[in-house]
Amino acid sequence: MAFIVIGVLMLLLHFAGLGPTAAWDPLSVTGFAKFSVPFLLALAWWAWADGTGxxxxxxxxxxxxxxxxxxxxxxxxxxxxxxxxxxxxxxx
Structure with a gap:
């Protein structure tokens, strides 16, 4: 859940034009990768938590x-x- 919150905060900061995320271009490959990291980590965490029981x-x-x-x-x-x-x- 923390990873999702971090990802959403990054997106909100980007659209508000605050912080370092304001300069990232979400349409570029590197920008998309930066924005997707927290969501991919959340997906990996949930897969691990479900897989291990x-x-x-x-x-x-x-x-x-x-x-x-x-x-x-x-x-x-x-x-x-x-x-x-x-x-x-x-x-x-």
């Missing part, structure tokens, strides 16, 4: 965290949480 592992970790939070909320809603359980034993 990094994206799927992150998704699975998020699902596990959601399940833990859901389970915790349900236990507390039933009054079986650690606070409720310890206080009920003290009353007896």
């Amino acid at each position: 990094l994206t799927k592992r992150r998704e699975m970790d998020r699902e596990v965290e959601k399940q833990k939070e859901r389970r915790k909320r349900h236990i507390e809603a039933m009054g079986l949480g650690p606070d409720q359980r310890s206080s009920s034993f003290r009353r007896r």
